[in-house]
Amino acid sequence: MEENRKVVIELQNVRREFRVGSEIVKALRGVSFKIHEGEFVTIMGTSGSGKSTLLNQLGCLDTPTSGEYILDGVPVRKMRRSERAVLRNRKIGFIFQNYNLLAKTTAVENVELPLMYNKAYSAKQRRQAAIEALKAVGLGDRLEHKSNQMSGGQMQRVAIARALVNNPAVILADEATGNLDTRTSFEILVLFQELHRQGRTIIFVTHNPEIAQYSSRNIMLRDGKIREDVENKNILNAAEALAALPKNQDD
Amino acid sequence: MSLTNLLKVAITAIMSNKFRSFLSMLGIIIGVAAVIIMMAIGQGSKESVRKDLSKMGVNLLTVRPGGEMRGGVRLDPSAMQTLKMADYEALKEETKLVTHISPEVTASGQVIYGAKNTMTSMYGESPEYMDIKLWDIKDGDCFTEEDVKKSSKVCVVGTTIVEELFGDKNFDAVGKVIRFKSIPFRIVGILKSKGYNSWGMDQDNVMIAPYSTVMKRISAQTYFNSIVLSALSEDLSDEAIEEISGILRRNHKIKEGGDDDFTIRSQQEWMETMSSTMDTITLILVVAAAFSLLVAGIGIMNIMLVSVTERTKEIGLRMSVGARGVDIMSQFLIESIMISLTGALLGVALGYGGSALASTFGLPSSVPLWSVGLSFAVCAFIGVFFGYVPARKAARMDPIEALRYE
Numbered sequence: 001m002e003e004n005r006k007v008v009i010e011l012q013n014v015r016r017e018f019r020v021g022s023e024i025v026k027a028l029r030g031v032s033f034k035i036h037e038g039e040f041v042t043i044m045g046t047s048g049s050g051k052s053t054l055l056n057q058l059g060c061l062d063t064p065t066s067g068e069y070i071l072d073g074v075p076v077r078k079m080r081r082s083e084r085a086v087l088r089n090r091k092i093g094f095i096f097q098n099y100n101l102l103a104k105t106t107a108v109e110n111v112e113l114p115l116m117y118n119k120a121y122s123a124k125q126r127r128q129a130a131i132e133a134l135k136a137v138g139l140g141d142r143l144e145h146k147s148n149q150m151s152g153g154q155m156q157r158v159a160i161a162r163a164l165v166n167n168p169a170v171i172l173a174d175e176a177t178g179n180l181d182t183r184t185s186f187e188i189l190v191l192f193q194e195l196h197r198q199g200r201t202i203i204f205v206t207h208n209p210e211i212a213q214y215s216s217r218n219i220m221l222r223d224g225k226i227r228e229d230v231e232n233k234n235i236l237n238a239a240e241a242l243a244a245l246p247k248n249q250d251d
Numbered sequence: 252m253s254l255t256n257l258l259k260v261a262i263t264a265i266m267s268n269k270f271r272s273f274l275s276m277l278g279i280i281i282g283v284a285a286v287i288i289m290m291a292i293g294q295g296s297k298e299s300v301r302k303d304l305s306k307m308g309v310n311l312l313t314v315r316p317g318g319e320m321r322g323g324v325r326l327d328p329s330a331m332q333t334l335k336m337a338d339y340e341a342l343k344e345e346t347k348l349v350t351h352i353s354p355e356v357t358a359s360g361q362v363i364y365g366a367k368n369t370m371t372s373m374y375g376e377s378p379e380y381m382d383i384k385l386w387d388i389k390d391g392d393c394f395t396e397e398d399v400k401k402s403s404k405v406c407v408v409g410t411t412i413v414e415e416l417f418g419d420k421n422f423d424a425v426g427k428v429i430r431f432k433s434i435p436f437r438i439v440g441i442l443k444s445k446g447y448n449s450w451g452m453d454q455d456n457v458m459i460a461p462y463s464t465v466m467k468r469i470s471a472q473t474y475f476n477s478i479v480l481s482a483l484s485e486d487l488s489d490e491a492i493e494e495i496s497g498i499l500r501r502n503h504k505i506k507e508g509g510d511d512d513f514t515i516r517s518q519q520e521w522m523e524t525m526s527s528t529m530d531t532i533t534l535i536l537v538v539a540a541a542f543s544l545l546v547a548g549i550g551i552m553n554i555m556l557v558s559v560t561e562r563t564k565e566i567g568l569r570m571s572v573g574a575r576g577v578d579i580m581s582q583f584l585i586e587s588i589m590i591s592l593t594g595a596l597l598g599v600a601l602g603y604g605g606s607a608l609a610s611t612f613g614l615p616s617s618v619p620l621w622s623v624g625l626s627f628a629v630c631a632f633i634g635v636f637f638g639y640v641p642a643r644k645a646a647r648m649d650p651i652e653a654l655r656y657e
Contacts, residue, residue, distance in 0.1 A: 082575040089573020114572040
């Protein structure tokens with residue numbers, strides 16, 4: 001693999017256990033891997049495989065019971081809640097299945113949100129960065145549209161712009177195409193591949209094996225362990241797949 | 252998050268649910284308005300009482316028979332008859348710190364002219380009384396020392412009596428003969444109107460006659476109900492009281508260390524008693540109104556708790572993009588402070604309106620500026636105090652749970 005590249009994510013034998021009543025549930029049973037800068041990794045697994053728990057670990061929303069997680073050179077396990085909040089703010093861009101945009105709020109304001117929690121940005125810089133991020137996802141003409149005036153695909157683009165705006169070390173997408181129809185899903189995938197080409201590090205968590213074909217590496221989880229971790233030698237082009245789709249849909 | 256951003260977020264949140272925000276403000280609005288109106292009326296009444304009392308003469312001293320009331324012990328009637336002619340004469344002769352002096356005998360009853368009659372108070376006084384109580388004569392003149400000596404059946408009346416008996420308060424009744432308790436009195440002067448005082452008493456419903464006439468012909472008594480005097484100046488009231496007290500003790504042969512059988516009060520003491528009574532009443536009303544603010548605060552807390560639950564997902568999102576607990580906490584605190592301060596603002600406006608309305612209905616009221624400041628301070632405190640629990644609940648949410656919340 002690309003050993004000469006910078007390591008963005010490193011998991012060292014990460015375990016995560018939950019206490020449910022008197023039982024202890026082992027959601028992650030020793031997971032180790034490294035992700036380098038510029039990789040587009042899909043993490044797959046059925047429900048109960050520990051996929052969501054792993055995502056929460058990667059997103060610094062949770063900490064390992066044992067083992068260590070190093071994000072962009074920063075060990076996370078012993079960090080306090082507020083320190084992890086700042087780390088998320090600077091190094092991670094989240095994209096959710098259901099977009100999670102603020103209601104009754106314009107696209108540009110939604111994208112500005114992460115920078116609101118970063119004092120280094122002035123109001124002017126914040127708006128400028130948000131406008132640029134929206135342009136990058138192809139919504140330069142919809143800056144002032146409110147979230148309830150947009151389609152699912154547009155809302156997800158706003159969410160992607162929001163994930164890009166802080167120029168994160170890694171973009172974490174959780175079933176980002178799960179709520180979209182086939183065509184829109186491919187449009188979003190095209191966008192992800194474009195970001196990948198620009199050198200962004202992307203982790204895409206999904207249960208849909210089709211998506212894995214468009215990423216550069218696949219990690220398969222089962223019962224809290226890595227079952228498979230392979231490089232994808234034959235990355236499909238989402239733009240071509242999109243063009244091949246029958247065009248008889250509503251538009 | 253910077254304060255400007257926090258304020259913006261709070262305004263957005265409040266405006267996106269206008270009706271609910273208004274309802275939660277309503278308690279504060281009503282509470283603050285009630286507090287302000289109560290304070291305004293309290294303050295206004297105090298001011299008007301002060302004005303009335305100073306109209307009666309700021310240097311006024313009143314000597315009454317009987318010692319200071321103690322422990323509810325009843326004095327025998329003879330103790331109330333200690334102020335005699337000799338006392339009046341001695342005081343008149345010897346006091347140096349007193350400008351005017353008048354003995355006082357009071358009676359009340361019906362006054363009749365022709366077919367008309369009215370109830371009134373009769374004051375038996377000396378002519379100096381006019382200077383002590385600052386009465387002006389509108390028509391005619393006051394009776395004289397000569398009238399006092401002769402116990403003449405003459406009187407000075409207030410305009411209310413003129414109106415009641417002669418149908419018109421501007422009627423020139425000088426020279427007319429009216430009857431008080433079947434004794435005829437010739438009107439020699441009419442008093443200039445003083446209007447109602449702040450207790451709602453008609454100060455013009457009076458009849459003033461020589462004390463000697465009232466004592467002999469009406470109440471058949473040899474003692475005075477009181478003696479009223481004017482001190483040389485307001486500052487000399489205390490010295491004047493001492494002087495009077497010395498003369499009376501000597502006259503009444505009270506030994507060193509013995510209790511006075513009379514009481515001297517100055518107008519100033521009166522004022523102080525009145526204001527402290529008013530203060531107590533105002534305080535009780537304000538405390539009652541303040542309780543409504545407490546209830547309003549609980550209302551805000553309730554709404555904020557609902558709002559936090561409703562916005563669980565938003566909180567999860569904000570946390571995932573980097574909001575710290577303290578950011579979320581300040582967001583909700585600012586929101587509750589803003590609700591209560593906006594309520595305070597509207598409440599103050601309503602309070603001003605209410606107190607203006609009270610004034611037009613004849614209730615004296617003036618909004619004390621400090622009560623406005625106090626209202627805002629209390630409401631800011633309410634915002635923080637009752638916003639804290641919901642804000643803490645929001646700040647302590649687990650972002651993973653919050654994002655999953657439906």
